[in-house]
Amino acid sequence: MSKCPRCGASRYKVKDDEDYSSDENSKKGPPTKVLWYLPIIPRFKHVFANEDNAKDLTWHANGRNYDGMVCHPADCSWWKKIDGLYSDFRKEARNLRLGLASDGMNPYGSLSTQHSSCPVLLIIYNLPPWLCMK
Numbered sequence: 590m591s592k593c594p595r596c597g598a599s600r601y602k603v604k605d606d607e608d609y610s611s612d613e614n615s616k617k618g619p620p621t622k623v624l625w626y627l628p629i630i631p632r633f634k635h636v637f638a639n640e641d642n643a644k645d646l647t648w649h650a651n652g653r654n655y656d657g658m659v660c661h662p663a664d665c666s667w668w669k670k671i672d673g674l675y676s677d678f679r680k681e682a683r684n685l686r687l688g689l690a691s692d693g694m695n696p697y698g699s700l701s702t703q704h705s706s707c708p709v710l711l712i713i714y715n716l717p718p719w720l721c722m723k
């Protein structure tokens with residue numbers, strides 16, 4: 590679709606001197622909004638393909654010494670709750686626990702109030718504490 594079915598706005602950037610409603614013109618130029626998407630499954634495969642990274646990702650199950658103190662997300666109650674709910678998931682040391690964070694921002698400050706970005710950060714909690722937030 591080159592136009593919004595509800596309001597008829599062009600999907601593509603339209604110059605001021607062009608006819609807004611013309612189909613010919615609406616197909617030209619860059620899109621009005623862009624969503625950058627990085628597929629996550631190939632990324633996980635890539636990370637597990639490296640032996641050192643794979644060792645770090647299973648550190649929560651294989652390399653951790655639990656001393657009763659909360660030093661890693663794996664020591665927390667929500668981690669153990671998920672382990673209790675999904676025993677098959679717990680048994681697989683290569684399971685991944687992710688944190689998602691997002692917020693909107695204007696990267697150009699007050700220069701362009703029209704533009705905003707919403708970065709989405711994915712944090713792998715399986716990693717050892719010295720790598721988890723790096």
Ligand SMILES: [Zn+2]
Nearest residue numbers: 593595596598
């Ligand atoms: Zn619309």
